[in-house]
Amino acid sequence: MKRDLLTFPFRLIVRPFDGFWDLKYEEKGRLTIAYIILFLLVIVQILRNQYVGFLYNHNDPRALNSINELKFIVVPFFLWCVSNWSVTVLMDGEGKFKEILTTTGYAVLPLIIVYVPTMIMSHFITVEEAAFYNFFNTAAVFWALWLLFVGLMTVHQYTPLMTIVTMGLTLIVMGIIIFIGLLTFSLVQQIQFFFETIYREIVFWS
Amino acid sequence: MKLKWNKLKIISIVFVLAVTSVGTLFVLFQKNGSIGDTGLIAAGAETKPVMRAALVNGKTAASFQAKPDRVPGMDKTAENDALALYMNKTTAELAVFDKRSGRIWYTNPQDRDKDSKASAFEKQGLASQLSMQFSDSNNNKKTFLSFNDAVDKKQFTIEPIADGVKIVYTLGDMSAGIDVLPKLISKERLDSLLAKLSKEKAKYVQNKFQLNDSKTVYKRFDDALKSSVRLQKVVDAFAEAGYTAEDLAADNKANASGASSDSEKVVFSIPVAYTLDGDNLVATVIAAELKEPKKTVITDINLLPYLSAAGLSDKGYMFVPDGSGSLIYLNNGKFSDDIYSQPVYGADEAIRKRLKPQHTEGIRLPVFGIKVGDSAMYGIIEKGEALASINAEVSGRANSYNYIYGSFKLRSWDELPMSNGQSFNYVQIMQQERNNEDLSIRYGFLYGEEANYAGIAKSYQQYLVNASVLKQEKGGTDLPFYVDIVGDIPKQKSILGVPYEAMEPLTTFSEAEQIAKEMKDGDIDNIHMRYLGWFNDGVNHELPDGISVDRKLGGRSGLAELNTYLKETGSSLYPDAAFLDVYHDTWGFSPAKDASRYITRRIIEKYPYDAATERMAPYLESSYLLSPAKLPPVVDGFLKDYSKLGINGLSLREMGNHLNPDYRINANLDRQKSANVISGEMSTMSKVASDILVSGGNAYSLQFAKHIVDVPLTDTKFNITDETVPFYQMVVHGYVSYAGQPFNLADTQDIRYNLLKAMEYGANVRFTWIYQDDSKVKDTLFNNLYSTQYKSWMKEATSVYEEMNTVLKDVQYERMTGHIALQEGVYATTYESGKTIVVNYTDNAVQAGGQTVEPAGYIVLQHAVSESGRGNNS
Secondary structure, three states: OHHHHHHHHHHHHHOHHHHHHHHHHOOOOOHHHHHHHHHHHHHHHHHHHHHOOOOOOOOOHHHOOOHHHHHHHHHHHHHHHHHHHHHHHHOOOOOOHHHHHHHHHHHOHHHHHHHHHHHHHOOOOOHHHHHHHHHHHHHHHHHHHHHHHHHHHHHHOOOHHHHHHHHHHHHHHHHHHHHHHHHHHHHHHHHHHHHHHHHHHHHOOO | OHHHHHHHHHHHHHHHHHHHHHHHHHHHHHHHOOOOHHHHHHHHHHHOOOOOOOOOOOHHHHHHOOOOOOOOOOEEEEEOOOEEEEEOOOOOOEEEEEOOOOOEEEOOOOOHHHOOOOOHHHHHHOOOOEEEEEEOOOOOEEEEEHHHHHHOOOOEEEEEEOOEEEEEEEEEOOOOOHHHOOOEEEHHHHHHHHHOOOHHHHHHHHOOEEEOOOOOEEEEOHHHHOOHHHHHHHHHHHHHOOOOHHHHHHHHHHOOOOOOOOOOOOEEEEEEEEEEEOOEEEEEEOHHHOEOOOOOEEEEEEEOOOOOOEOOOOOEEEEEOEOOOEEEEOOOOOOOOOOEEEEEOOOOOOOOOOOOOOOOOOEOOOEEEEEEOOEEEEEEEEEOHHHEEEEEEOOOOOOOOEEEEEEEEOOOEEEEEEEOOOOEEEEEEEOOOOOOOOEEEEEEEEEHHHOOHHHHHHHHHHHHHHOOOOOOOOOOOOOOEEEEEEOEEEEEEEEOOEEEEEEEEOOOHHHHHHHHHHHHHOOOOOEEEEEEOOEOOOOOOOOOOOOOEOOOOOHHHHHHHHHHHHHHOOOEEEEEEOOOEEOOOOOOOOHHHHEOEOOOOOEOEEOOEOOOOOOEOOOOOOEEEEOHHHHHHHHHHHHHHHHHHOOOEEEEOOOOOOOOOEOOOOOOEOHHHHHHHHHHHHHHHHHHOOEEEEEOOOHHHOOOEEEEEOOOOOOOOOOOOOEEOOHHHHHHOOOOEEEOOOOOOOOOOOHHHHHHHHHHHOOEEEEEEEOOOHHHHOOOOOHHHOOOEHHHHHHHHHHHHHHHHHHHHHHOOOOEEEEEEEEOOEEEEEEOOOOEEEEEOOOOOEEEOOEEEOOOEEEEEOOOOOHHHOOOOO
16 A cells, blocks of 8 residues: 555656546545655755756856755745635635645656756766757656646646636736735835834934 | 213223233232232132133233243243243234244244135134034034134133143134023013113113013014114113023013023033143143033034145145155145045944945054144144044145144034835934043144154154153064964855855964974074964954864864974964954854944944945945943953963954944943053053054054054055155154065065065065965955965065065164155165165166166165155155
8 A cells, every 4th residue: 555655656647637536536645745756856956956967057056055946946836736726716626725735746746757867868968969958858847737737627627728727827826925925025124114213213312 | 871881881891801901910920929819719710711802912911921022923821941832812823932943833824814815714714723513403514713703703711821821712602692681571570670771772672572462571572683783782781781690580480481592502612722841832622621512512623723834835745644654745736636634543434334435544643744844843643543633735725825734523423314115314313422531732843854754753753652652672683574374264165055154274273383384494584473263263253252272273282382383483473363343143242232333323234345336245244343342351251261372472453453433322432432442452461462463553552562564555645645655664663563465465466566665664574375275265255365375475485585684684673764765666765774775666777876776676775865866845
C-alpha cells in the first residue's frame, strides 16, 4: 500500500485522466506527497541556479540566495491554490481545498523529472544545441500545465471550457490578492507615518 | 512747556553723566589704592546693566590718560612690557600698540571711510568688534553687528578689569515699547496720573486711551500708538508722571489683563573681555554673562572680524589651517569664489546631510594668521575651539579689506522631515542647550624675520610646548616605518546557497611575524606595526567594551608572541581599536541608549555615501556614533582586558580624527564637551598603553599621541586659496613622528611621487599590507585594499625606506623651520640645523642652491636656499 502511494504519482503523470480520478475518488493522493514534490522542486530549482552549465546559467553566483526560491515557488504555489479554491467554490466546483493542493502538487512532478537530466545535459552540450535544452524544459512546463488542466477538470468535475475559464479567473484573482496585499501594506505605512508625525508634533511642541 | 521738558531731559542727562564719571573716578582711585569701600560700591553700581551709554569721552577720558596718546584718538586702558591696549570710548574700537616694533593693530580698519567698495551699511559693519547671527522662534535668521546695533545706539558699557577691559555690548532695540503702557487702566488712576502732567500733555495722553461703555476703565488705543514718535511721547509722559513697573503690574492685575503683547524684546547682551597676557591679546566672550531672550537664540558669534583687516595696498597672505595648511594671497582677486569658512576639526557628522558633502581635508589645528608687509598676526582659538570655524575673506566682495577671523557656533539646527502622507516637509529644529563655557581667541603679533607662517607655526609650537602638549621624546635612530597590517575582514560565504557572513583572515599573527622578519631582512629595523582587525570580529569590530582576540588569527597567545617578537627586535605593535564608530548592534550596545542622536532626536545611523548618487547607500555597512557620554565605561572595559595583554602600543582609529557631539535631549554633549571627554579618555588610556598612535591628529589628541598616521600632506585646494604649505608639519615635526596615507593605497600609488611628498613634508614611510592574496578582498566591503599583498611591495618599500632614512634620519628630532616654493613644483624644506631638502616634482631638471635637481628627484643641502623664487606676493 505504501509503495503504491509512492508509485502512484508516476502513474498519474502518464495516465492523468485515470490518475486524477483515482486521486479524488479512490483516495490515492496524499497531501504529504504533494508537499514532498513541492520541496523537491525547490531543491531542484536551487541546484539548477547553481549547477546548470555555464553556457546556460545566467545567474551571478554572488547574488544567489536559496531563500529567494521560497518567494518564487512556494508562495506562488499556495497563492494559486487559494485563488483557485476561491474561484471554484463560487462556481460549483466539487474539489476541496485539500484536493486542489494535492492536484497542483502532483502536477508539477514532470518539472522535477525533466529538470534534473537537462541540468546534467547542460554540461555536455554546446551553445548551438541550446534548442534541445530549451525544448525539454519547455516541454516539461507544458506537460505540467496539461496535468494541472486535467487534474482541476477532474477534481471539480468541470467541462474543459469551464476549466479554462476558471484557470483564467484564478490568475486574475491571484492578481487581486497581490494588489490587496500591497494596498494594505501601503495603508499601514501611511498610518504609521501619520502616527509618527503626530508623535513628532507632540515631542517638538513649544 | 516744550522748552521746560527739554530742560528736564538735559538736566537728567547731565546728572547721569556726573554719576557715571564720579563712579569711574572712584574705580580709578580704587585701583591706585586711595579709596577702598566706597569705590567698590560705586563700581558695583556702575556695572549694573545700565543700558544707555555709561561712559562718554570728555572729563572721564582725561582722568584715564595724562600722557599724550601713542595711539591718536584713543586712551590707554592696559599695559604690560610688550603691549599696550588702547580704546576709543565712543566707538568701542580697540588698538594694540606693540612696544617691540611700534606697530599698532586696530580692531577696525582706520581708513574704512575711504573704502570705495563698501556701502554705507558695510562701513558701519567695518566698525564692529563682533557680529552675531540669531534665530527667532520661526527660524528666521538675522545678523546683528556690534556697531550698528549696540555701539551706535550707545548700548554698551565699559568696565576696566585686570590687564584689560570688559565691554558689554547690548545688541538690539532697547527703546521702551508699547508694553510699558497698561492695556487697561481705571479712570481714576489715569486721571491721577494726568493730573501730574501739564494740561497739553495730559490731553495728548488721554487721546491715546478710550473710555469703555461703563465709563470706568480706559482702554489703550493701540492704533493711535503705531507711530514710534507718538509712542515715545506717551511713554515719556508716563515716566514723567512717575509711572513705574510696579504700577503697571498693579494695573494689569486690577483689570485682569496679562502682559499686553507676548512678543519678547530681541535684545542680546554679549560681554567680551579684552586682556593682555604677555605678548598676546586675549579676547574672551564671557559665556556665564551672556544674555539672550528665551525664544530668540544666538547661533553664531564672529569675534574681532577686522582685527586682521589688510587693505588694497598691503602685500602678504592669510594663512588658513586647511589640511596641512594653505595661504590666501592678499588681494588675490578671487572675490567671486566662495569665501573660506571651515569648521575646526572637520564637519559635524551629527548634522544630517542628505547629499554627500564636499570632500575637505579639514582643520586639525585651531590656528589662523595673516602676514601684512613685514608684520604678522595670528590667532589661536583657545577656548571653545571645537565650536569654532575659521573664516577668511579677500578684498572686493563687500569691502576693500582682506580679513581672517574665528567664529563660534553656539547652536546648530537640523531639518525634521514631517510627512503628510504624500510628501515630506522639512521643519527646522534648533539645538536646545548651548555650550556655557567661555569662548576665547589668543592673538599674537610677529615682526621681521618671524613674520610669516613659519613664525606662526613656531609660536604655536611654543604655545603647545609651554602647555606641555608637545613633549620631545627621542626614539630610535632610524626612521620609523609604519606598516598597517589587516587581520580579518567579513566576507560573504554561503552554505547550501544561503548566504552568510564569515570572517576571512587576511593576515594571521604568525604571518605578520613572517612579514616583519622579511622587513628585517631588508634592513628595516624600526617597524611600527599597526594591526587592524584583531579582536571582536574583524576590522569593523563590535563594541570594544571587552576584548576577545580572534582565534582564527592565532588567539591571545599568537598576539603575545607577535608582540614579543617585535619588542625584542626593537619594533612596536599598535593593535587598532575603533571606539567612536559602532558597527554592530550587540548585547552591550543599545542604539536607543548608547548611540548619539541628531537634533531631531533620531538615532544617528550613518551609511557610507554612494559615489554615483551622492546619497547614503543603505546596502553598505552602517555604523552608529557612540555617545561621548558612554565612552568612559567602554574604555574602562577595554583597558581592563587590554592591560592583561601586556602590549605597550595602542592605535586609536577615530579619536584623533572625528569629533562629533551628541544632541540627545537633556543630556546634550556639544563638540567642545565631546573633545574634553575624548582627551580625558586618551589620558586614561595612556596610563595603560603609554605608546599611543592616532589617525588624523586633531589638536586635542596631540598631548597623548606619539605617532600620527593619515596626517594631511596637502590642503583641500579651495578656489580661494593660492598655495599649499606644511604648517601642520612645522608644528609637530621633531615632537611627534607622523606619516600620511599608505604609499600603496594613497591617491596615487606612484612610489616616487609618494617618496618626494614624504621628503618635502618630513613624513615617514607607510604601507598597508596583508599576507594573503589580493583577490581575497574582492567582493567585500574592503575592496579598497586591492593592492596590499606584501610580497609585491617589499622590494620597493625597502629601497624607498633606505633612501628616506639616509636623508631624514638626522633631522627627525629637529624642528622644520622653513618651506619655500622655488618655482611651481620645486620646493625646499629647511630644518633647524640648516639642512635643506629640495624636491622637484617637475619633468625638467632645475637648479637650486648651486646644484642640479633631476626630474622627480631631490637634493640635500646643508644650508637654506634663498626665497627669491617665491611668488610676487611676499
